[in-house]
Amino acid sequence: MEAINTHKGLVYPLNRTNIDTDQIIPKQFLKRIERTGFGQFLFYHWRFDDDGNKRSDFSLNNAEYQGASILLAGENFGCGSSREHAPWALADYGFRVIIAPSFADIFYNNSLKNGIIPIKIAESELDEWMKAAEDSQLVLDVNLENQSITDGNGKEIHFDIPEYHKEKLLNGWDDIDLTLHQEAKISAYEAAR
Amino acid sequence: MGKPETIVDKIWKKHEVHKEEGRPDLLYIDLHLVHEVTSPQAFEGLRINNRKVRRPDLTYATMDHNVPTKNRDVIKDQVAQNQMETLKKNCEDNGIKLADMYHPDQGIVHVIGPQLGLTQPGKTIVCGDSHTSTHGAFGALAFGIGTSEVEHVLATQTIWQERPKTMQVKVEGDLGPGVTAKDLILAIISKFGVRFGTGYVLEYTGEAVRNLSMEGRMTVCNMSIEAGARAGLISPDETTVEFLKGKEYVPEGEAFDELAEEWLQLATDHDAVYDKTVTINAEEIEPQVSWGTNPGMCVPVNGTTPDLNEVDYREDVERALEYMGLEQNQPITSIEIDHVFIGSCTNSRLSDLQKAAAIVKGKQVKSGVRAIVVPGSFSIKLQAEKEGLDTIFKDAGFEWREAGCSMCLAMNDDVVPIGGRCASTSNRNFEGRQGNGARTHLVSPEMAAAAAIEGHFVDVRKYAELVG
Numbered sequence: 001m002e003a004i005n006t007h008k009g010l011v012y013p014l015n016r017t018n019i020d021t022d023q024i025i026p027k028q029f030l031k032r033i034e035r036t037g038f039g040q041f042l043f044y045h046w047r048f049d050d051d052g053n054k055r056s057d058f059s060l061n062n063a064e065y066q067g068a069s070i071l072l073a074g075e076n077f078g079c080g081s082s083r084e085h086a087p088w089a090l091a092d093y094g095f096r097v098i099i100a101p102s103f104a105d106i107f108y109n110n111s112l113k114n115g116i117i118p119i120k121i122a123e124s125e126l127d128e129w130m131k132a133a134e135d136s137q138l139v140l141d142v143n144l145e146n147q148s149i150t151d152g153n154g155k156e157i158h159f160d161i162p163e164y165h166k167e168k169l170l171n172g173w174d175d176i177d178l179t180l181h182q183e184a185k186i187s188a189y190e191a192a193r
Numbered sequence: 194m195g196k197p198e199t200i201v202d203k204i205w206k207k208h209e210v211h212k213e214e215g216r217p218d219l220l221y222i223d224l225h226l227v228h229e230v231t232s233p234q235a236f237e238g239l240r241i242n243n244r245k246v247r248r249p250d251l252t253y254a255t256m257d258h259n260v261p262t263k264n265r266d267v268i269k270d271q272v273a274q275n276q277m278e279t280l281k282k283n284c285e286d287n288g289i290k291l292a293d294m295y296h297p298d299q300g301i302v303h304v305i306g307p308q309l310g311l312t313q314p315g316k317t318i319v320c321g322d323s324h325t326s327t328h329g330a331f332g333a334l335a336f337g338i339g340t341s342e343v344e345h346v347l348a349t350q351t352i353w354q355e356r357p358k359t360m361q362v363k364v365e366g367d368l369g370p371g372v373t374a375k376d377l378i379l380a381i382i383s384k385f386g387v388r389f390g391t392g393y394v395l396e397y398t399g400e401a402v403r404n405l406s407m408e409g410r411m412t413v414c415n416m417s418i419e420a421g422a423r424a425g426l427i428s429p430d431e432t433t434v435e436f437l438k439g440k441e442y443v444p445e446g447e448a449f450d451e452l453a454e455e456w457l458q459l460a461t462d463h464d465a466v467y468d469k470t471v472t473i474n475a476e477e478i479e480p481q482v483s484w485g486t487n488p489g490m491c492v493p494v495n496g497t498t499p500d501l502n503e504v505d506y507r508e509d510v511e512r513a514l515e516y517m518g519l520e521q522n523q524p525i526t527s528i529e530i531d532h533v534f535i536g537s538c539t540n541s542r543l544s545d546l547q548k549a550a551a552i553v554k555g556k557q558v559k560s561g562v563r564a565i566v567v568p569g570s571f572s573i574k575l576q577a578e579k580e581g582l583d584t585i586f587k588d589a590g591f592e593w594r595e596a597g598c599s600m601c602l603a604m605n606d607d608v609v610p611i612g613g614r615c616a617s618t619s620n621r622n623f624e625g626r627q628g629n630g631a632r633t634h635l636v637s638p639e640m641a642a643a644a645a646i647e648g649h650f651v652d653v654r655k656y657a658e659l660v661g
């Protein structure tokens with residue numbers, strides 16, 4: 001996994017709660033056996049109509065949000081299925097940071113394994129940026145090391161993230177490698193059963 | 194005597210491989226269930242890194258999500274076909290047991306685990322599928338994982354897990370006649386919301402839960418994830434032991450008696466402390482129907498869709514009503530359906546089919562309604578046929594299918610068309626879940642059967658004596 005520390009990027013505001021993984025990547029795209037190329041299917045039925053044309057009523061299609069790499073969303077982002085295709089699609093589309101008041105557990109874990117920083121920020125704090133990004137372009141600067149987000153207008157928000165998640169993202173560590181350091185313990189555990 | 198412990202404490206302690214202050218624990222996994230959709234990239238990862246499956250003997254695979262349920266030999270979708278062949282090859286290469294499409298043990302992964310007795314109290318169970326919580330019905334700690342974690346478990350037979358908080362969901366009193374396990378879990382999610390379980394393992398307790406069959410308990414635990422909880426479980430008791438006796442992967446004779454004794458010891462101790470407790474009164478629960486686009490958007494069948502002036506998150510409710518093609522304050526019984534799906538890992542077990550058949554028997558599916566029954570496993574299908582349930586359904590105008598996930602997520606050909614409205618015994622009513630533009634109403638098998646006959650939702654308690 002690629003290491004990530006700071007990320008500055010354009011914000012896309014998606015002010016909906018309980019955005020489930022079926023919306024993030026619909027099931028018809030789960031049949032592929034690769035990890036790559038899912039970005040084109042992100043939010044598929046919100047972005048495209050039944051004939052595959054871009055919908056004008058979904059703002060991710062708007063010119064001002066092209067190149068967005070920071071997603072702001074409502075409570076419980078990523079609920080539903082465990083499909084890792086959801087963070088694969090988000091990452092492949094270009095999102096590196098997702099900011100929401102809360103995340104579904106499995107999605108949160110899956111994001112961390114794919115170099116996406118999931119950041120929890122209280123709804124009240126997020127509100128202002130959500131509105132700002134809806135009204136015009138907003139660029140945020142995320143610093144994982146310092147656990148801070150700034151908007152260039154003097155607003156700075158501090159966020160919490162468990163130390164071990166932070167460490168892994170900062171270093172781009174592979175979980176399996178880390179675990180295999182404990183191989184002797186796993187073998188001992190198996191022997192003792 | 195030590196400090197009283199919850200079942201989660203007991204299972205956790207027994208599976209800790211490594212512990213370090215301020216970090217997740219490394220937990221050993223007793224059973225890893227695998228299916229075709231979330232595993233190919235994991236096996237590929239192993240191959241790229243030259244790693245092996247550590248414990249093929251603790252791994253079990255099946256095909257369920259993509260399989261055709263009409264005619265096994267007709268897979269129109271090459272990409273789906275490739276995914277299934279990939280699973281077959283991965284299992285062969287790694288020495289993993291696979292119940293493929295034609296295997297007598299094939300079925301939905303969360304149906305066959307219990308049916309084979311692979312699922313047992315006290316086990317840690319994972320699967321690349323969020324409804325793995327189903328296995329918690331047996332007092333196992335079971336949760337869904339993503340594909341990277343699937344790869345991790347394949348390679349190491351362990352997983353890094355933060356110790357979850359525990360929440361008791363206490364169900365007081367007993368369910369009324371004609372009120373089912375499905376109504377109970379829908380009522381719980383609707384009362385406490387789709388994220389009340391986030392970060393917790395739920396333990397369902399109380400009289401109503403004790404009185405549920407293992408099938409009913411699986412229905413309840415299955416939907417824990419719809420409350421945001423990765424796992425939900427029920428302490429084992431005699432019902433659990435009775436169910437597992439004689440199952441293929443469960444020891445017999447004295448070994449069984451010893452094991453059963455161990456299982457019963459796992460139950461949460463009297464006076465054990467949960468991080469949180471919520472309470473619901475079973476007597477007040479009525480048959481439920483979901484009206485919206487998440488499983489918390491549910492009301493009693495005699496209720497109405499919400500009043501927009503009385504809801505939080507008005508925009509979300511408005512969006513949901515619009516997607517569902519419903520008005521505010523609309524009576525649920527006025528909603529006409531054109532599809533009925535009886536199936537999925539929530540409600541496709543033999544007793545589900547028996548109850549639905551009891552209502553359907555001798556009647557006709559309303560004209561204009563397409564109704565299908567998809568048994569959860571091949572063996573359930575056979576048993577149902579032995580009992581003549583297939584004939585009851587077919588005579589009434591239902592389609593009778595092969596086992597699989599089918600219309601629960603519509604990855605195969607079983608799709609609800611755009612604008613179609615389905616009474617479904619599955620677990621998710623998300624936008625597009627059963628097909629692009631499809632509208633899903635989550636209900637019990639009894640409610641789905643009654644809706645098939647009447648063409649709209651009815652208070653299914655009027656059929657209660659048929660179901661018995």
Ligand code: SF4
Nearest residue numbers: 324537538598601602
């Ligand atoms: S039946 Fe539905 S919810 Fe259950 S495993 Fe299959 S697709 Fe998932």
